[in-house]
Amino acid sequence: MTARQSAAPDSAPGNAMVSSLVPARMDRLPWARFHWMVVVGLGVSWILDGIEIQLISASGYKESLGMSSAEVGLAGTIYLMGQVVGALVFGRLTDRWGRKRLFITTLAIYLIASGIAGFAWTPWFLYLWRFVAGMGIGGEYAAINSAIDELIPARYRGRVDIAINGTYWGGAMIGAVGSVFLLDHSLVPEDLGWRIAFFIGPLLGLAIIHLRRFIPESPRWMVTHGMEAEAERIVDGIEASVRDQGKTLPPVDPRRAMSIIPEDSVSYAQLVDVFFRQYPSRTFLGVTMMVTQSFLYNAIFFTYALVLQNFYHLDPSQTALYFFPFAAGNLIGPLLLGPLFDTVGRRRMIFGTYLLAGTVLLASAILFRQGVLTADTHTVFWCVSFFFASAGASSAYLTVSEIFPLEVRAQAISYFFAIAQVVGSTGPLLFGWLVGEGTERDPLFWGYVLGSVVMMFGGVVALIYGVDAEGKGLEEIAEPLTKADRDRGVGEEAAETI
Template sequence: MRFIKTDLTCRLDALPWTGFHTRFVVALGITWVLDAFEVVIVSAVLKPMAKQLELSAQQASLLVSGFLIGAIIGSLLFGYLADKFGRKSLFIITLLLYSGGTFLTGFADSFEFAMLCRILAGAGLGGEFAAIQSAIDEFVPARHRGKVDGTITALWNLGSIIASLSALYLLKTFDESFAWRVAYFLGGILALLIVFIRLYVPESPRWLIAKNRIKEAEEIVRKVEKKAGFSPKVESCDIPVFEGSIFDATKIILTKYRWQFIFSASMSFTILTTYYGIITFLPLVLSKVYNLSSLEISSVLFFGSVGGLIGGLTVAFLNDKLGRKPLGTAISFLSMLAVFLFLLKGVDPRVLYFVYSFIAFSFASVAYVIATEIYPSYIRAYTIGVLSVIGRLSGAFAPAVVVSIASQDYRLGIFTIASFWLVGFISFLIYSIKGKETKGKPIEQIS
């Protein structure tokens, strides 16, 4: 592998925070809001949608699976393409694919057409993560990366809040037979508006350097420095230039970065199994334990989203203060204990879910940060794509496992979710002993 000596990456890390960085992060970070909006709004309108299209329970559940299948395909395909052809072009393509798939779902008149649209939307959103997360890690100054990545991850809960309120409004305002269509139209239009913002987002200089396109990278860095009114004088460093295939990239991940990949995969597994496990466990099992109506379930979910948002933003701030290793280890352990709050029957479930979400939903704001920043730029997007596949596959089977076990005794369901958290805790504990603390360090030093 060849190396290029340049000071561009260090100049990026030395820059102060500017309005450009804010616009950049907002334009790309909106992906997390859209993903949460998609998950929650679909859950809220799936029942009337299934009724009008005369779908069986199995077909309705397959629509959810179709979205996850699409996300898996998109994560792998667009993750590799983002490393091969750049982040910027994928910013637009994946968002258009998601927007189109979501909007067209509103016109569905059959199971087959709805399934196709859900797969397309899933592929777009799955591809979003690989390109977006890579670009943010590669552009944001090292000393701000933890809080920025953590904040973006926490915005998942904002998307959940918006979706919950939107669903309640639509179902109260329109007839159910039309409300579900409006929900999809709304999701598609919101995503389309973001496309215009992304037209002004530059390519990742680190990716350009890895492709030996130094002049283009220099031009972008100079523009950012001009907007910041500051040109730092820094030392040069060696940046690897990767010219291999997808098989070469896979080999590097599974050999040179083998144990880092195992750690990252366990993070993706823990985040998705615990999330999808609990949001399925709540309406199907806990609602019977606490005698909750449909509206009360929506209220509990809303409280959880608020708790997750507050907790996630708190952890995002602490990322660059306390460091990833102590924070991730502590939160995964506390989350494992917090699941057992649901054994308390005399407490308002909204309070229980708020407290649980405040702790557990904040874990992603540290876990996703460290799980994606420990790889070099030339394979980062592809690795994130693979990790997304692992997470979504895990998230797909978690609800069935949790509900099946809980059907014998709801307390067994709680223990199952706690066991998912145990995986994350053990992994973070091992990483704390063996791995690097990445707080405030440039990407090149970490990987």
């Protein structure tokens, strides 16, 4: 299918208007082996992040490096800081240089930095390379979410994105299992076990980085950056592989062609215009969804062990066992509920998952205050609450990655992710203070009430301001900034008429 080009009177010097069917052709594809390659090759990022967080929290390096509890906590904070910086830096580069270049680069940065951290002999060396590893994973969030959304057909996008984000908890379980054996000093020497643990992620990543070489650049991104002919060749190749599997492709209506005036990058002034003038309610929606889920997750996840120890008098070894059902609930939720985001719809499912998560947590808070829960029953309530919360949290990433124009997609993800991480970091501090020594239940009860209300508020905002994106192409949800006939003065209003 040949691109049609003509001079555009409002285009930049040297740029030509391109008429392309690439987005329509990508969205009409049936599910095929190509899509499985994308899911496996790109989806591993969240597994790696889960592994990293669990290894840090296990703190097997504490004695070897002579670190205090405060210094161990600082290692976790520095890793999260690296994620924020990486998301901001690599998010902009992803929109400018392309999805593939960055999802290869950021994974390589993580592999190298995490491996080097395993050779640490002093805290400052560990801090440095944990920060760099965090940058790699933070950059992955922006590059991978962008690529997945642009490569997966519209009717599958919701379930795929939500399921992949939920696999973070699969990684956390892998990290926890690895820690059980590698940090058992009767099996592995103390100074060796934690170092081996730091290589779990890089070894998995080495296999994946080879697979990623076969995943193409996003054809949608290429069209907006003046590489229409190459984008067409990539889509031709994907379609040929689908036909080789015995599947029939319906013809594409030529009227679905989109005229684009390619541009290299978007200025910061244009970014401000997109977020605050063209799409203000979507910006409010994205910030609210990301912040509310981050606050609840960080508050509960980083303090649940303290609750079990201080209120239910479990020792640390017993507490570690309770992590697995908690993580299982978080993993199963997105896998089972994800398809409903494509059928029942984004707005209703986001509202439902946020509301149910907050409601179950509120019920557990009331029972906790009355002293009728045990460690087992409290964990059951957490599992049920986060069965829904995990799907809702994953849908937050899906939302911010699909409701803004292609040219700013990765940056939108990075900005909202950074804001969520900063605000969410206050959760563990607040809830750690509320837990205290476990002598009074009222402070933590009110903390749980706050977490419940925050989550429910996020659901209500999604119900009011949410975007019915299910089954729609990304260009229908938010027109590219480079679209030739785009009304530069209209953002949300135009999208709502589609």
